[in-house]
Amino acid sequence: MTLRIGVIADDFTGATDIAGFLVSAGLRTAQLNSPQQAPENLDAEAVVISLKTRSIPAQVAVEQSLAACRILQELRAEQIIFKYCSTFDSTAEGNIGPVTDALLEELGEEFTVVVPALPVNGRTVYRSTLFVHHQPLHESGMKDHPVTPMTDSDLLRLMEAQSSGTATSVPYAVVEQGPDAVREALRQARSEGARYAVPDTLNHDHLDIIGQAATGLRLLTGGSGIGSGLARALTGQSGQPAQPAQQGGTGAPDAASPAEDWSFTSGAAVVISGSASQMTNRQVEAYAAEAPSTALDIPRVMDDAAGYLEELSRWVLENSTAPDSTDQAAPMVYATAAPEKVKQWQQSYGAERLSAAIEEFFGELAARLRSGGVTRFIVAGGETSGAVTQALGVDGFEVGPQIAPGVPWTRSLESDPQQGIDLALKSGNFGDPDFFRTAVQMSSGASSTVQPTTGQQKEDR
Numbered sequence: 001m002t003l004r005i006g007v008i009a010d011d012f013t014g015a016t017d018i019a020g021f022l023v024s025a026g027l028r029t030a031q032l033n034s035p036q037q038a039p040e041n042l043d044a045e046a047v048v049i050s051l052k053t054r055s056i057p058a059q060v061a062v063e064q065s066l067a068a069c070r071i072l073q074e075l076r077a078e079q080i081i082f083k084y085c086s087t088f089d090s091t092a093e094g095n096i097g098p099v100t101d102a103l104l105e106e107l108g109e110e111f112t113v114v115v116p117a118l119p120v121n122g123r124t125v126y127r128s129t130l131f132v133h134h135q136p137l138h139e140s141g142m143k144d145h146p147v148t149p150m151t152d153s154d155l156l157r158l159m160e161a162q163s164s165g166t167a168t169s170v171p172y173a174v175v176e177q178g179p180d181a182v183r184e185a186l187r188q189a190r191s192e193g194a195r196y197a198v199p200d201t202l203n204h205d206h207l208d209i210i211g212q213a214a215t216g217l218r219l220l221t222g223g224s225g226i227g228s229g230l231a232r233a234l235t236g237q238s239g240q241p242a243q244p245a246q247q248g249g250t251g252a253p254d255a256a257s258p259a260e261d262w263s264f265t266s267g268a269a270v271v272i273s274g275s276a277s278q279m280t281n282r283q284v285e286a287y288a289a290e291a292p293s294t295a296l297d298i299p300r301v302m303d304d305a306a307g308y309l310e311e312l313s314r315w316v317l318e319n320s321t322a323p324d325s326t327d328q329a330a331p332m333v334y335a336t337a338a339p340e341k342v343k344q345w346q347q348s349y350g351a352e353r354l355s356a357a358i359e360e361f362f363g364e365l366a367a368r369l370r371s372g373g374v375t376r377f378i379v380a381g382g383e384t385s386g387a388v389t390q391a392l393g394v395d396g397f398e399v400g401p402q403i404a405p406g407v408p409w410t411r412s413l414e415s416d417p418q419q420g421i422d423l424a425l426k427s428g429n430f431g432d433p434d435f436f437r438t439a440v441q442m443s444s445g446a447s448s449t450v451q452p453t454t455g456q457q458k459e460d461r
């Protein structure tokens with residue numbers, strides 16, 4: 001088997017995000033949730049390996065990314081994408097730069113592109129500056145991120161600060177000229193000694209152009225947008241209008257079947273929100289007004305986790321949506337809080353320790369709920385989603401219909417399909433304010449009356 005695209009994703013929401021776009025571009029796509037040996041009968045054109053390497057020490061992120069890269073090489077992946085966040089989420093030391101450098105070396109390459117843009121969700125690049133809707137990255141909600149606050153918007157500076165090479169821009173005017181001009185700009189940048197090219201990307205057409213220009217690169221880096229651009233170039237869709245994101249499709253390893261045939265498990269549902277982004281704050285507020293909800297008691301997470309887990313899992317199970325019920329909302333547990341509140345808690349407990357404790361708590365809560373009969377998990381936050389998915393022991397996903405651009409429903413890959421669970425892993429950034437209600441209703445059989453979110457997201461993070 002030869003894979004057309006192999007993806008190494010640095011978090012779990014990012015992995016389902018790009019997997020959804022690869023499926024939409026027409027590639028049979030499988031998602032594996034660790035650098036594990038791929039199943040023998042894997043029949044896919046693209047494989048996405050989800051890691052949780054965004055904010056761990058750089059050296060560990062490098063090792064895990066290389067392990068994933070070697071598996072993709074064994075699968076004879078023709079091109080590899082290192083998928084990171086459309087808001088370039090990274091610590092001061094990395095990990096985007098160190099992982100990119102290590103992958104270049106592993107693949108015997110000296111040059112790549114840096115394309116975080118995802119215009120459908122308001123992430124654009126102009127003059128190498130990354131924008132979140134109308135704001136430069138460092139003025140957006142990302143300045144307050146609990147783990148990877150972003151205080152600079154200049155991608156050349158960001159990339160050079162955490163890597164070993166020089167970065168150069170491919171300006172808007174060149175991208176507008178089309179794939180040949182971009183290909184020539186990449187060739188020139190490389191011959192002048194640049195290691196990373198940062199093309200301006202203002203819209204979906206630019207992603208198609210960059211994707212076409214990059215079909216000869218062994219390694220690409222960026223967000224799900226460049227995954228879409230490359231996949232569309234490979235499947236001949238470039239230049240055509242994009243499929244509505246919610247059409248999705250499945251990414252089953254054996255076959256692609258239309259998203260309309262997607263069916264959900266009939267167990268109870270829960271919403272777990274560990275993102276503290278502006279958009280997730282709005283989504284939590286909206287959903288709390290209509291569903292049983294409880295804010296995480298942080299001191300109890302830190303000082304009485306076992307007793308609190310027992311209590312909270314009982315509360316969720318008592319409030320869970322009855323099988324096939326469409327009139328009761330799934331209960332929500334959330335750590336989501338305003339930036340000032342998050343800072344206060346971080347001062348009390350230490351930021352890293354607190355993040356890790358909340359993630360671990362949510363992971364254990366999810367595992368208990370699974371034992372109690374919950375089969376549909378709607379999770380907000382990339383790190384949170386990683387913790388929950390790992391605690392649930394899910395090895396891989398099929399990718400289903402999109403709830404919002406970049407957020408598909410997924411189903412765990414199980415040898416016994418009766419054991420499967422449904423997961424919606426939402427990036428803190430994504431979705432509109434009604435996201436949780438839409439996700440719950442889609443999965444509880446009310447999808448005929450509820451339209452998934454479409455088109456451009458209007459709000460900031």
Ligand SMILES: Nc1ncnc2c1ncn2[C@@H]1O[C@H](COP(=O)(O)OP(=O)(O)O)[C@@H](O)[C@H]1O
Pocket residue numbers: 145146147274275276277335336337341342343345346354355356358359380381382383384385426427428429
């Ligand atoms: N109230 C809070 N106080 C401190 N940290 C929090 C709080 N709520 C969430 N967090 C932590 O913030 C981090 C959010 O990251 P993540 O789950 O990746 O969300 P996003 O997708 O918005 O980046 C997690 O580590 C989470 O545990």
Ligand SMILES: O=C(O)[C@@H](O)C(=O)COP(=O)(O)O
Pocket residue numbers: 011013014015017018084085086087089118223224381382383406426427428429
């Ligand atoms: O590219 C994106 O914006 C997302 O796919 C992503 O990486 C999500 O990260 P979180 O915001 O941490 O969920």
